[in-house]
Amino acid sequence: METANKPKMTEKKKTALAALLFISPFFLLYAVFGLFPMLFSFYLSFFRWDGLTPMTFTGWRNFELIFTDPVFYSAIKNTFIIGIMGTLPQIVVGILLAFALNSTLLKFRNTFRTAIFLPYITSIVAVAIIFGVIFNNQPFGFANYFLGLFDIDPIRWNQEYWPVKIAIATMVFWRWVGYNTIIFLAGMQSIPKELYEAAKIDGATVAQQIRLITLPMLKPIVMFVVFTATIGSFQLFTEPLIFLGRGLREEGISVVAYLWRDAFVYNSFGTASASAIVLFLIIISMTAINLLITNRLGRSKKVS
Template sequence: MICLFYFYPMVQAFILSLQSGTGTNLTFVGFDNYARLLKDPTFLTTVKNTVIYLIIQVPVMILLALFISVLLNDKTLKFKGVFRTAIFLPCVTSLVAYSVIFKYLFGLDGIINLFLLKLSIISEPIQWLTDPFWAKIAIITAITWRWTGYNMIFYLSALQNVDQSIYEAAKMDGASSIQTFFKITIPMLKPIILFTSITSTIGTLQLFDEVMNITQGGPGNATMSISQYIYNLSFKYTPDFGYAATVSYAIVIMIVIFSIIQFKVAGDKND
């Protein structure tokens, strides 16, 4: 079953990436498609956009999830179940539905602008969806809102399995809350942090729904992700399934590279 549903499609996709042509009229071109990637300005733009999402959103989301999980692990906190449910609920919402909601929230006359104007933080509405910089901020905010609770559950589960006697011993030795967090909590959560970092990296490199539904890759190609470019190559532009498969394999290569880097930086030295 694994060979049939995983490895066979991967091999077929690689074979497809070695072909080029319109629609299903494909011819074998070898690695010409891969050479084309390096000269494709649209592809390079989508890589730049996706990497920006990655290096900003993933660290912010992981730190936020870690901070929230530590707060919710406090035994003295009341209504913990309510808070956990509220923070995790965005993960189970429809990707399309929440993307459309964020599109309206960040609209020119949306709630965000009205709120900022009411507080006199801004003097005129921000062009959230038509300005290249602010459009990226809107997408990063949407992704962070949806996936922070997902990572929080992993950290919270790990924290609840930590022997409380360790924290009690540290407290008796005079360790502050900050020292306890960095010297005990972080090291004990290291495998989970590595896992969530890799899964979040993979998810961000495959980003599609938010970009497609909030900005449609605009303005221009300022927010287009690699996955949206694959979609456009396959269904929006003149269909070029061979080159689309090549771009798909570019994501695979990027995932492998970023995963190796994360293992080397955060993984155990004995691995």
């Protein structure tokens, strides 16, 4: 009897199967710890649940509660303000630092690059605690002591409206400026050095080199940094939590801190999930705006 010839797996299919097996752990972990919590949050936003008792369907009630809560609007406003105060200086200072690190006149460049990048890999809790000491309300706090040299009264950094935002934005700036500097530095190193040499021969100053050569060539990198920084600013959580404590005063609470307080302090997981959905929609909207601006800038560059 002749045995039927079974179709053999081709080498291409074997390679594809092996690739799928190698990357499958990522998708499994993402499904368990990423996709499922996200979908469950959508589901939970329509229920009242304290984590122990059975769920009770409430429809849009959770959204009504957060939209009638003045603290929620303060959280959104604080997130925008702190994000702008922490992001814009990062971009300006990051470009200037990257330009300095890219200069051939600077000695020990690798040492400076490592030192600038260190804040990014430092524990965020340690950063928040250290800055909590710097922005202490007492006269012996570093910031108040420095201001006292100019006969300025001590500031209650974790209680007043603008000082809270300045302190938290300073933490964000200090932690992320090194990361953005390295990104800008990588972009600068891809710019042909002949452009800077020609500019020096023509008598261009450092400021003119940055304005006429560096910034135009770094436009895609700048848009990438703005894009990632915008998303990161809406995920602000640890800095206000450590700096303000579990009370999370209205002057400095962020959206993520607001939904965390609802979930793990008030045991109101329904309103916390509703806040997360609103935050998700805000991030999607800001991402779409960033992409729209990026595409328009890209088109205008091609036309010119």
